[in-house]
Amino acid sequence: MKPWITLLAAVLLSPLLSAAEKPNILVIIADDCTYSDLSFHGGENAKTPHLDAFAKSGTVFERAYLGMAMCAPCRSEFYTGRLPLRNGCAWNQAASRPGTKSITHYLGDLGYRVGLAGKTHIKPRGVYPFEEIAGFDENCVRDPTLPHHVEGARKFITRDEKQPFCLVVALTEPHAPWVMGDASAYPPKSLKLPAYLADTPLTRQSFSRYLAEITYMDGQVGELLEMLDKTGRAKDTLVVFTSEQGAQFPGCKWTNYDCGLHTSIVARMPGVVPAGRRTPALVQYADLLPTFIELAGGKPDPKSFDGTSFAAVLRGEKDTHREFVEGMHNNYPEGPPYPIRSISDGEWRYIRNLTPERIYIEKHLMGRTEHNPYWGSWVFSATENPRHLMLVERFIHRPAEELYHTSQDRFELKNLAADPAQTANKARLSAALDRYLADQLDPGAKLDTPEAFQSAQDLKPPFPGKP
Template sequence: MKSLLLLSFLFATPLVAAEKPNILVILADDCTYSDLSFHGGENARTPNLDGLAKQGTVFERGYLSMAMCSPCRSEFYTGRLPLRNGCAWNQSTCRPGTRSIPHFLGDLGYRVGLAGKTHIKPAASFPFEKVPGFDENCVRDPTNPHDLGGTRQFITRDEKQPFCLVVALTEPHAPWVMGDASAYPPKSIKLPANLADTPMTRQSFSRYLAEITYMDGQVGELLRLLDETKRADDTLVIFSSEQGAQFPGNKWTNWDAGLHTSIVARWPQVVPSGRRTKALVQYADMLPTFIELAGGKPDPAIFDGSSFAAVLRGQSEKHRDFVYGMHNNYPEGPPYPIRSIGDGEWRYIRNLAPERTYIEKHLMGRTEHNPYWGSWMFTATENPRTLRLVERFLHRPAEELYHTAEDRFELTNLAADPKHAETKARLAAALDRNLSEQLDPGVILDTPEAFRAAEELKPVYPGKP
C-alpha cells in the first residue's frame, strides 16, 4: 500500500529541476488573447501555439496593467506597475534608476538578450544585449524578413552560462500586411461579439488573422531551434500575446479584451503539460518569478509583483487576489483617465472623466491602418447593434461592473444593478486601496503637462520609490 501511495505521489508531482533554467520569452504584439484557439478563438489557425499549449500550462487569467506597448513591456521587464516604474503613458520613459530583467538576472549569472521590438526607455534601465534577426519596427510595411542566426548564436554561445532571451515579435500589430489573408475569407469569419459587423471590419479582421498565423509560424521556428540546439529540456518557454488588438474595445481600454493576455509556459519535467490554471497573474509577477527560478529571492520591497513559481510547478492553483488596470489616454488622444480592478470573475472599472468623449487618434484617425472605424460610424445610423457599440466606445459611465466569467466581452454593465451592489463595493474598496498604495493622483496624471514632466524626468506625482 505504501509503495502504491509513493508511486501515486511521484506521478502526480512535477519534478523540480536542479539547475537554473534557460528562459525564452516570446511576445506577440497586439494580439487579443481570445482570438487564439486555445483560449476559445474560432478563426485563427495556430498549430505551433496549440502544440505549445498541450506541452505546457495555459494561464487562463493572465493580465497586464495597461493595454499599450510601452507601459505593458515596462511592467513585464521591471516587475513594477506603471506608477512605480514611471512608464504610465504610451511612448513614455521609466524613472531614472529603474532596474529590469538584465540587472536582476545578470546578477544571478545570466546572459540577457532582446531580439525584435524594444519600445522601452531609458537604455540604462533596460541594458539587454541586442540580438539581431527580428524587425524592431512594428508598423513597417512589410515587416522585414526574420533570421534565426542571431538567436542561434546567442543561445549556443556558452553552454555553461544560462541565458534569458526575449524575442519580441512585431505581429500581429497593425498594419496587417503579413501572412496569407486569402486563407481567411471575410464572409466566413466569426467576428467577436464586441466588433461591429461591417464589410470593412471583416476585411481588416481577415488580414489580422493572417498575421496571427504568420506570428505562429515564427513561434514554431523558435521552438524548433530549441530542439535543434538541444536546449528544449532545460529551457522555460513563456509565450504571451501582449495586449488586445487594434480594434475598438480592445487595445487602449481597460476592458477584458484589452488587458487580458495569453500566457503559456513550458518547461519539461517541471511545468505540468496539458494543464490549464485559473490562477490570477499579472505582468508585474513575471520578473519575480524568473528571479526565484534562477535561485534568487525577489525582494517584496522592490517589486509590485510576486513570484508564481509554485503555480508554474503545479504546486498551487492560486496566486493573487486582484489584478489592476489603468489607462492614461494622452498622447494617444485627448485625456481620458481610467482605473480598474478584476478578480478573475468580475471586473470593476472607474472612468475618472466620464463627461468627456473617448477618442484614440490611431484607431479613429489613421485610415491607412484602420479603415473600419469609419464604417462603424457610417452604419450606426441604420444598425442599432452597431450604434450601441459606437456609443459604448465613445461615451462611458463613471462606473462599470461586469461579470466577466459569464460575459466574456463585457457588454452588459451591471454597475447600477442592486443585486450586485455588494460585489461592486468590494471591488471598489480594493481598487481604492491600490490607488492609495500606488500614490495615484488620478485625473491630473492624464494631461499633456504630466506627460511632458515625466519625459523630463520630473513627475508631477510623488511616486513610490
C-alpha cells in the first residue's frame, strides 16, 4: 500500500478507537455540596481525606459551573450536553423533551455500557435509559439514607472487559436532611462559618450536620475508588468527581450566586490527565458530555450541544476553554415565581433579577423547619443584629441588577452594579447575557410561571426555548 494511502486511512479511522483504547468512565456526583466547603477549594471545616488525595492525583478545575443550581436541571444539562431550557428541564421536577439524546445514547453508539447507580431525578425514561445499578439509595431526602455497597458497581465494571463502560454513581449526600455521618466530629462552637451565613446557634448546629454528611460522602468516594483499584481498571478509567450545586443554605442552592452555580470538578486518569494540577479553564456542565464523546473517539456535533469538548484541557494541553458561563433560575414550583438570569467570565458575575419588585421565597429552605431550622433564627436575630438583617434582606429582596467581582469577593456580598467605575464592565456582561438569552430563545419572566411549567410538561405551545 502506498504511504499516502496508509496515512489517509489512519486519519479517517482515528476516531474509531478499539475498545481497548477507549477510556472507561466513572463519574461520582455528590448532592448539594457547596464547592467552597471542600478543603481543596479552600474550605476550612470539612474533613475529606479521600477527596483530598484524589485531587492531588488528578486535575482540579477551579472555575467549573452549572446552568441552574437545582438537581434536575443541572443533571439534565450534564447528561444531554444541552443547557436547561434547550433540553426542556428548566424547572426543578421538570422533564426533558422526548426525543432528546443523552449520554446513554451517545456513548452507547460508541460501544459503551452506560449505567447509573443512586439518585436519578431525571425523566423521561426514553431520554435517560440508563442501566440501573444497585448499591446506592435513589431517595435524597430519606431519613436515614439506606445502607450502601459497591458490589453492584463492581459487577458492572467487571462484567465485560472487552466493552468499555461509563458508570455514574450519584450519591445522595450531603443533601438535606443532614442525618448521616458523625456530627460530633464537628463541634458547632469550633466551626468557621462562611461569611454568607448568619452566625446563630441553630446555624452552627445545621452546618455541623451538613459537614458530617460531606465526610460521609467522602467515605463513599473512598470506597468506590478502592473498588476500582481492586478491579484493576483504575489505570484505564477516567474518574470524574463533581459536587453538583451548592447546599441548602441561603445564597447557595436555588440562586445564581457563585456558591450556587460554582461546582467542583476533579478528573483523574493516569498517563492522560496530569496529576497535581489546577486549571483556571472556564467550563460548564454542558461541556462534560462532548468531552466524553471526544475521548471515546467520537466527534461531537456542535449543532447537537450547547457544550463543547474540553479534552485538550484535561490532557494538560490548554488552560482556557469558555469565555462565559451562563446561569438561570426559575423558582416555580420551588416557590412563587422569581426568575433570575446571570453570566460570568470567571472573574466577574452579572445577575439580572427579572421581577425585583417581588419578595424571593424558597419554600423548602424557608418553610421546612425539619430540614432548615436555622432560618427563623436569622429573622428573629435581625432585629438587633445589623449583619443578620443584611443577610436576610440580601436573600429576600434583590435589585434589578447585581455585579460582583467574584475573584476578589468570593461570596459575592458587595454589589457593584451602581458603581460608576464599573459601568463599562457591567455593559459588557449585560450584552453577553442578552446574546445568550437570544440564542436560547428565552422569553424571560414568562418562563417562570405555573402555565409555562405546565406547558413544558404537556409539550404543548407555548413550550419555550430552543429545540
